[in-house]
Amino acid sequence: MYQAAADRYDSQMPYRRCGRSGILLPEISLGFWHNFGDNDDLVEGRQIMRAAFDAGITHFDFANNYGPPYGSAERNCGQILKEDFSSYRDELIISTKAGHDMWPGPYGEWGSRKNLLASLDQSLARLQLDYVDIFYSHRPDPHTPLEETMGALATAVNSGRALYVGLSKYPLAMLKDAVEILTAMGVRTLIYQPPCSILRPWPIEEKILPWLHETGIGCIAFSPLQQGLLTDKYVDSIPPNSRAKGESSFLTEDMVRDSQPTLRDLKKIANSLGISLQHLALKWVNQQQGMTSTLIGARTVSQLEDSISSTQIPDLTEDTLDAINLVTQARANS
Ligand SMILES: NC(=O)c1ccc[n+]([C@@H]2O[C@H](COP(=O)([O-])OP(=O)(O)OC[C@H]3O[C@@H](n4cnc5c(N)ncnc54)[C@H](OP(=O)(O)O)[C@@H]3O)[C@@H](O)[C@H]2O)c1
Secondary structure, eight states, rough: OOOOOTTTTTTTTOOEOOOOSOOESEEEEOOSSSSSSSOOOOOHHHHHHHHHHHHTOEEEEEETSSSSSTTTTHHHHHHHHHHGGGGGGGOEEHHHHEEEEHHHHHSSSTTHHHHHHHHHHHHHHHHTTEEEEEEEOOOSSSOOOOOHHHHHHHHHHHHSSSSEEEEESSSSHHHHHHHHHHHHHHHOOOEEEEEEEEOOOHHTTTTHHHHHHTTTOOOEETTTTTTTTSSGGGSSSSOTTSSGGOOOSSSOOOHHHHHHHHHHHHHHHHHHTTTHHHHHHHHHHHHHHHOOOOOOOOHHHHHHHHHHHHHOOOOOOOOHHHEEEEEHHHHHHO
């Protein structure tokens, strides 16, 4: 029987307001893309969820197709949520998403009303929840009218299946249109979820963060470690039991080898500050203006604890940010 740590909010986890909303999110949130599927160690997974909550991480992020197989992360964690967290439901912000490929046939992906609302009902069943706190459109759909996708998000809120809505990976022009449509429908956009890391500073380059900040929408950056690439372990090798050695096509051994010269340069900057590469990477994302939370993954409790401890590092100075910029510019020009 799990009893959450009594001092979970006395810990060092800082909270930030999510745009101009009533919601505070922890600086570090926990994602379930990897590590909670049917082939993963769910004993460790349960410990990761408990350790996260005990450390003040009040936000768990899912999507319909996290696993593998698709749906298994929600199903496995739904059972853990029921067994361990049902008395803490009101202390948790739980999100899920729909839009990527999920089930066969023409309605199993993208942004139709059919896909989003059927997927949300499936997610609620797997998670064994009455509602999620945030329901996202997981990716922009170039073919479905935005009014239809946003209408489905509005229905999710108006029907009580979700408390808030979010948008993920929308380019700025489409994001602005989507937010305007939602506003006209009487639904506020709580949060935007883009990829963001030192090696993939997309929302910064596209100037999305300042617009979010002005508009009062929060931002949660996914894959801040670039799927583990921005950690000490890949600087000189590709260790066993790492994502790059596994079956993920999103991080391959070739990608690691191509990045190692850059990793070595970034590691020198981290060394000069007496911190690890992963702490440099997490801090860099975390201190971007307008960033509400940094959405990490963890395969072990010790990885989780290591990421949480990055919240205690002082902000990187302008000199350090310039040095990082030089490294990434050199990579872009090579
Ligand atoms: N909206 C979207 O389209 C989208 C897309 C992707 C992700 N996301 C969200 O973002 C979350 C995080 O994504 P992510 O897992 O790619 O994040 P990440 O934090 O960049 O990478 C996490 C991985 O890095 C490795 N790692 C973490 N800490 C480490 C440490 N201290 N030392 C060495 N290795 C360490 C682990 O992999 P190994 O140990 O296995 O190497 C871990 O699973 C996802 O779970 C999901 O919720 C959203």
